[in-house]
Amino acid sequence: MEKALFLDKDGTLIKDVPYNVDPKRVVCYPDIFKPLRMLQKNGYKLIVVSNQSGIARRYFTAEELEIAFSELRKQLMTEGIHLNGIYYCPHGDRASDMQCICRKPLPGMLYQAAAELHIDLKKSWMIGDILNDVAAGRAAGCKTILVDRSQQERKKDRMEDPKFMPDFITDNFYGLTQVITLEKEYYE
Numbered sequence: 001m002e003k004a005l006f007l008d009k010d011g012t013l014i015k016d017v018p019y020n021v022d023p024k025r026v027v028c029y030p031d032i033f034k035p036l037r038m039l040q041k042n043g044y045k046l047i048v049v050s051n052q053s054g055i056a057r058r059y060f061t062a063e064e065l066e067i068a069f070s071e072l073r074k075q076l077m078t079e080g081i082h083l084n085g086i087y088y089c090p091h092g093d094r095a096s097d098m099q100c101i102c103r104k105p106l107p108g109m110l111y112q113a114a115a116e117l118h119i120d121l122k123k124s125w126m127i128g129d130i131l132n133d134v135a136a137g138r139a140a141g142c143k144t145i146l147v148d149r150s151q152q153e154r155k156k157d158r159m160e161d162p163k164f165m166p167d168f169i170t171d172n173f174y175g176l177t178q179v180i181t182l183e184k185e186y187y188e
């Protein structure tokens with residue numbers, strides 16, 4: 001069984017441009033490269049899990065989205081980082097939409113990735129910029145880190161709800177390696 005980092009995309013790995021699929025506007029945060037490279041070297045699979053309701057809203061097609069994902073893969077590859085999987089939820093969140101099991105805060109994408117890529121969820125981490133990412137990770141039994149770059153998400157009332165409470169909060173990716181490495185020594 002493998003261990004993994006489940007990574008939100010928008011606002012976590014790349015700058016959040018709502019509903020963007022233009023590869024020219026896929027811009028990685030520069031602080032992600034070193035931590036991801038190091039954690040990958042330490043045996044973590046890197047798996048993107050992303051809500052993409054723009055498909056349900058017909059803002060873009062799955063093919064257009066794939067082009068944006070290819071761009072992300074390419075930029076990471078240039079930095080020596082290989083994504084082991086990309087999972088996305090194409091469904092919407094409006095009342096008229098069919099309720100799915102994969103849209104975060106639900107844990108469906110994490111369960112699917114765990115089954116397909118032989119991931120031990122208990123040894124894995126969910127990393128994201130909003131509390132819905134944290135909730136998905138918690139529901140799947142992962143440890144969670146909120147990367148709260150703007151320091152706004154941590155002020156939300158629902159963070160007091162155990163469902164949404166991250167194990168750790170960091171302002172950026174630099175704090176991440178230390179948290180995960182120290183935790184590993186503690187548990188194993």
Ligand SMILES: [Mg+2]
Pocket residue numbers: 008009010011012128129130
């Ligand atoms: Mg996000």
Ligand SMILES: [Zn+2]
Pocket residue numbers: 089090091100101102103
């Ligand atoms: Zn879904």
